[in-house]
Amino acid sequence: MVISEQIIAGQPQTTVGLPFVDDPKISVRMGNIFYGDKQAISDVSIDVGKNQVVAMIGPSGCGKSTFLRALNRMNDTIDGCRTSGDYLLEGEDIYRGKMDVVALRARVGMVFQKPNPFPKTIYDNVAYGPKIHGLAERRVEMEEIVETSLRKAGLWDEVKDRLHQPGTGLSGGQQQRLCIARAIAVSPEVILMDEPCSALDPIATARIEELIAELSENYTIVIVTHSMQQAARVSRRTAYFHLGQLIEVNDTQTIFTAPEHELTEAYITGRFG
Amino acid sequence: MTNQADKTQRIRASLARRYRAERRFRSYGLLAICFGLLCVGVLFVDIIGKGHGAFQQTYIQLDVTYDKQILGITDTGDAQQWALADFDGIIKQALYQRFPAVSGRTDKRTLTRLTSSAAPYLVQNRLQGQPHLLDSTETLWLLADDDIDTYYKSLDDAAGPFIGRVDQRQRLWIDDLQSSKQIKLKWNTQFFVNGDSREPEQAGIGGAVVGSLLTLVVTLLLSLPVGVAAAVYLEEFAPRNRWTDFIEVNINNLAAVPSIIFGLLGLAIFINFFGVPRSVPLVGGLVLSLMTLPTIIITSRAAIKAVPPSIRQAAIGMGASPMQVTMHHVLPLAMPGMLTGGIIGMAQALGETAPLLMIGMVAFIADVPGGFTDPATVLPVQIFLWADSPERAFIEKTSAAIMVLLAFLIVMNSAAVWLRKRLERRW
Numbered sequence: 001m002v003i004s005e006q007i008i009a010g011q012p013q014t015t016v017g018l019p020f021v022d023d024p025k026i027s028v029r030m031g032n033i034f035y036g037d038k039q040a041i042s043d044v045s046i047d048v049g050k051n052q053v054v055a056m057i058g059p060s061g062c063g064k065s066t067f068l069r070a071l072n073r074m075n076d077t078i079d080g081c082r083t084s085g086d087y088l089l090e091g092e093d094i095y096r097g098k099m100d101v102v103a104l105r106a107r108v109g110m111v112f113q114k115p116n117p118f119p120k121t122i123y124d125n126v127a128y129g130p131k132i133h134g135l136a137e138r139r140v141e142m143e144e145i146v147e148t149s150l151r152k153a154g155l156w157d158e159v160k161d162r163l164h165q166p167g168t169g170l171s172g173g174q175q176q177r178l179c180i181a182r183a184i185a186v187s188p189e190v191i192l193m194d195e196p197c198s199a200l201d202p203i204a205t206a207r208i209e210e211l212i213a214e215l216s217e218n219y220t221i222v223i224v225t226h227s228m229q230q231a232a233r234v235s236r237r238t239a240y241f242h243l244g245q246l247i248e249v250n251d252t253q254t255i256f257t258a259p260e261h262e263l264t265e266a267y268i269t270g271r272f273g
Numbered sequence: 274m275t276n277q278a279d280k281t282q283r284i285r286a287s288l289a290r291r292y293r294a295e296r297r298f299r300s301y302g303l304l305a306i307c308f309g310l311l312c313v314g315v316l317f318v319d320i321i322g323k324g325h326g327a328f329q330q331t332y333i334q335l336d337v338t339y340d341k342q343i344l345g346i347t348d349t350g351d352a353q354q355w356a357l358a359d360f361d362g363i364i365k366q367a368l369y370q371r372f373p374a375v376s377g378r379t380d381k382r383t384l385t386r387l388t389s390s391a392a393p394y395l396v397q398n399r400l401q402g403q404p405h406l407l408d409s410t411e412t413l414w415l416l417a418d419d420d421i422d423t424y425y426k427s428l429d430d431a432a433g434p435f436i437g438r439v440d441q442r443q444r445l446w447i448d449d450l451q452s453s454k455q456i457k458l459k460w461n462t463q464f465f466v467n468g469d470s471r472e473p474e475q476a477g478i479g480g481a482v483v484g485s486l487l488t489l490v491v492t493l494l495l496s497l498p499v500g501v502a503a504a505v506y507l508e509e510f511a512p513r514n515r516w517t518d519f520i521e522v523n524i525n526n527l528a529a530v531p532s533i534i535f536g537l538l539g540l541a542i543f544i545n546f547f548g549v550p551r552s553v554p555l556v557g558g559l560v561l562s563l564m565t566l567p568t569i570i571i572t573s574r575a576a577i578k579a580v581p582p583s584i585r586q587a588a589i590g591m592g593a594s595p596m597q598v599t600m601h602h603v604l605p606l607a608m609p610g611m612l613t614g615g616i617i618g619m620a621q622a623l624g625e626t627a628p629l630l631m632i633g634m635v636a637f638i639a640d641v642p643g644g645f646t647d648p649a650t651v652l653p654v655q656i657f658l659w660a661d662s663p664e665r666a667f668i669e670k671t672s673a674a675i676m677v678l679l680a681f682l683i684v685m686n687s688a689a690v691w692l693r694k695r696l697e698r699r700w
Contacts, residue, residue, distance in 0.1 A: 072590070074586070074589065074590060077585075077586070077589060079513070102592050102593070102594050103592070104592075105589070105590060105591065105592035106591075106592040109590065109591070110590040112583065112586060112587065112590070114583060116583040116584060116586065116587040117587075118584065118587065118588070118602065119584070119606065128588075128591060128593075128601075129591045129592065132591070132592065132593055132594075132597055132601075133592060179587070182587075182591065183590075183591075186591070186592065
């Protein structure tokens with residue numbers, strides 16, 4: 001029987017490698033996610049360490065985006081989506097605990113696949129998060145936050161003269177960096193990125209990958225990517241998903257040079273995509 | 274090989290037939306459009322042809338002496354003297370002077386019927402504004418009676434002038450005035466400023482336009498906020514269950530209910546139960562807003578649905594609460610669509626007649642309404658009332674009022690289209 005058919009036949013796989021770390025930022029145990037009757041994620045347990053970049057790879061439809069969205073409760077907006085299991089942010093359960101979902105999203109930010117700046121000015125885009133969470137009391141403070149965020153996102157020099165022009169007037173790569181600036185303006189602890197470069201050209205992609213490397217010094221980053229090369233370039237640990245199950249988690253070097261599970265090896269050598 | 278050649282031949286043979294069918298199909302579409310345009314064209318030509326005359330009114334030039342003795346005014350400060358003054362007398366005097374050959378009581382009475390019954394009031398207004406004119410003579414253009422007006426306007430008609438109640442002597446006098454250039458058509462400001470009147474030469478749409486305006490203001494203030502709020506709640510916050518499905522079906526049905534039913538509803542609830550006065554813009558606005566509400570809810574929901582989910586996701590991802598997502602992102606982006614729907618709803622409400630008939634706005638209102646609780650009528654109802662009147666002069670007035678109503682509707686609908694184009698956003 002072909003290896004991938006083993007899972008189609010319903011045999012659950014145990015996760016190999018090193019899924020857990022000491023003192024994790026995010027910790028998931030036995031996470032399951034259902035869309036109606038269809039199970040998208042089965043019994044996933046993984047840790048994300050502080051200030052680490054963890055990449056999630058796997059073929060299309062394996063549930064990595066669904067899992068990513070569960071980490072900041074974005075799945076709540078989807079009708080019929082049920083989540084079970086323990087999802088802990090710094091030890092606090094984000095689903096069943098007393099944590100407010102709005103406050104959670106200020107701590108765990110998200111950058112989407114297609115850049116989606118608000119149809120407002122560049123300044124207002126970045127200032128929106130701090131404004132609604134009340135992070136700046138005076139105009140001067142707000143301007144500082146906007147400038148710092150744009151600098152950290154590597155966009156300041158390009159837009160400092162046109163802060164009051166619409167954000168939608170920027171190029172694709174600039175828009176995505178604007179979305180990153182917007183996300184970091186509220187000083188989150190974790191940034192979730194759902195295939196942030198898939199809609200961008202190679203040069204813009206390279207800039208964003210540099211950015212991720214810089215940001216990882218101060219933020220914990222979980223990135224879903226379709227490109228194994230990108231995972232190899234930016235992440236420290238990589239998790240391989242297959243049909244809703246977590247197959248292997250390991251240091252990126254190890255996964256790409258000496259994968260432990262045969263499915264992982266089959267995927268990275270390109271036997272199926 | 275033969276199969277290939279055979280096939281190509283068959284295809285070529287069918288091509289001619291297919292292109293013919295293609296051309297036929299397109300011509301059907303073209304014919305349909307031409308037919309529609311023809312109907313609209315006939316409508317406009319008919320109405321404009323009948324109505325353009327109403328924008329001008331016949332005036333007769335006479336030398337009027339503000340004779341103190343005829344008027345009976347010795348003291349210009351005495352209000353009673355003004356009230357009892359005989360302005361009709363000085364106009365008669367002016368007419369007798371113009372046609373000195375006229376003698377005999379019947380002939381003189383026929384002569385005085387050349388001018389409108391409103392002419393004395395207009396002269397009175399003039400003298401009251403400039404009392405120093407007392408005892409002097411002025412050349413004034415006086416409003417002619419509606420029979421004279423109709424006759425004069427139809428003098429150049431292909432079928433011959435419309436004589437109506439104008440008798441032979443009056444026709445001779447009019448000829449005389451024409452040769453001395455003392456009768457002519459002037460711009461009819463009364464039509465735009467006055468309220469309704471039994472005398473066609475004095476009747477105007479001013480009262481109806483103000484009534485329509487006041488009614489629309491009430492409709493707008495009630496239906497737009499309620500409609501938008503209902504749409505926002507149903508679209509953003511309401512759970513998806515049987516109740517909300519039931520509500521949605523009902524709203525769609527209400528949008529198709531005949532408008533006269535809303536009039537009955539207004540009569541039963543607002544007038545009978547709540548005791549709101551009959552025939553005022555307030556109750557008219559209440560009824561029309563009930564009627565416009567389903568339309569506004571449906572268009573607002575469509576506008577909200579059109580906001581791309583990516584914007585919502587971005588806002589939610591930033592940690593915005595549901596109300597913040599709606600107020601900061603969804604509503605501003607849906608606003609152009611809502612405004613367009615609102616304007617179209619108002620344009621529909623402007624042309625509504627049946628429900629307003631039920632709540633009493635069909636009365637004869639001579640005064641221009643001053644507020645929301647003054648008796649009023651609306652433009653479509655005014656057209657309906659004038660269409661019923663016997664005087665021939667009302668035919669052109671009715672058509673002119675229709676032109677004004679159509680002009681308002683065209684302007685409002687064009688504004689909606691322009692607004693929609695202008696505020697169209699590219700995500």
